[in-house]
Amino acid sequence: QQPVQSPQAVILREGEDAVINCSSSKALYSVHWYRQKHGEAPVFLMILLKGGEQKGHEKISASFNEKKQQSSLYLTASQLSYSGTYFCGTENEDGGGADGLTFGKGTHLIIQP
Amino acid sequence: DAGVIQSPRHEVTEMGQEVTLRCKPISGHDYLFWYRQTMMRGLELLIYFNNNVPIDDSGMPEDRFSAKMPNASFSTLKIQPSEPRDSAVYFCASSLDREYNEQFFGPGTRLTVL
Numbered sequence: 568q569q570p571v572q573s574p575q576a577v578i579l580r581e582g583e584d585a586v587i588n589c590s591s592s593k594a595l596y597s598v599h600w601y602r603q604k605h606g607e608a609p610v611f612l613m614i615l616l617k618g619g620e621q622k623g624h625e626k627i628s629a630s631f632n633e634k635k636q637q638s639s640l641y642l643t644a645s646q647l648s649y650s651g652t653y654f655c656g657t658e659n660e661d662g663g664g665a666d667g668l669t670f671g672k673g674t675h676l677i678i679q680p
Numbered sequence: 681d682a683g684v685i686q687s688p689r690h691e692v693t694e695m696g697q698e699v700t701l702r703c704k705p706i707s708g709h710d711y712l713f714w715y716r717q718t719m720m721r722g723l724e725l726l727i728y729f730n731n732n733v734p735i736d737d738s739g740m741p742e743d744r745f746s747a748k749m750p751n752a753s754f755s756t757l758k759i760q761p762s763e764p765r766d767s768a769v770y771f772c773a774s775s776l777d778r779e780y781n782e783q784f785f786g787p788g789t790r791l792t793v794l
Contacts, residue, residue, distance in 0.1 A: 569722075597781070608771060608785035609723070622780050654723060658781065667713050667725035667736060668783065 568592055570657050572671035579678050584643045587674045589655030591636040598631050598638040599656040599668055602649075609654060613640070617660065642676070650678045682706075684786035686772050692792045698760040701789045704753055705774030713773040713783060714747055714757050723771075729755065762793045 570591040577585050589598060597616045600623070601609035613623025615631035615638060623629070628641045642649055652675050656668030685704040693699055705712045713728040727737040732749045740747070744763070749755040759766055769790050773783040 599781075599783070601785075608787050611782050611784065614780050614782055616780070622782065656723075666781070667715075667728045667739070669725065670723040672722050 569669055570655055570671040572653075572655055572674050574674060575672070576675040577677070579645050579676070581645060581647060581678055581680050583645055584641070585645060585676065587640045587642070587653050587655075587676075589638045589640075589657070589671055591657050593636065593657075594660040595631075595633070595636050596658045596660045596666075598629075599658075600627070600629060600638075600640050601654045601656065601670075602651045603654065603673075604651040612653075645676075645678050647678050647680065650676055652676070684772055684774055684784055686770075686786035686789050688789060689787060690790050690792075692794065693762055694794050695763055696761045697793075698758065699762045699766075699791060699793075701757040701770050701772075701791070703755045703757070703772030703786060705755070705772070706776075706784055707753065709774035709776050709784075710752075711775040711778075711781070711783075712749060712755050713775070714755070715771040715773065715785075716768045717771060717788075718768045726757070726770075759791075762791075764793045767791055767793050 573588045600612040603609040615621045631638045652673040656670045658666045687702045714726040717723045725739045727747045729749045747757045769788045771788045773785045775783045
């Protein structure tokens, strides 16, 4: 089942902060975050595993609430380059890792100067 | 590193024709994934392989779709016969390990079926 992302779209001024949320109805093994710019491939941002481990870019932060099956991506002091569509992808707990990802519909982020 | 390589980048074909999409994963990556992206359905998993063996093909929409991975450095996704509703961007991705499963996406193949 597809995770639900919110909000669907965000418009920010450069330097402002944003939070993007991802929620699943299934118990999760991991949550992945990707950013995609128009006409390009999704690019990896961060992985959060059940149990607390995470791996990602230094300037990106995120949280994973295993009990609620929710994750949030935090974008602080946004830059023009942050514009794009953000996707969360999930792996179910019964898979135990290295499964194909189930992606949400995406959150469109526009940063204005 | 060259990253994941896909070919062709664009394909325009007529309904009923056979289409073959190609992917070369990052060397040493044991997992290969095929995704399809459309405006209506978003980004959806079609099939994935581990060590050249198909693990989950439940996302393959119909028997018209087939995928193979004859060796560690090459995979194909074939559609025969193609239909207009197959028009989409098809991405191939690869990952190194089971634990983190950080997936690196190729540039995609934009398929248009007329």
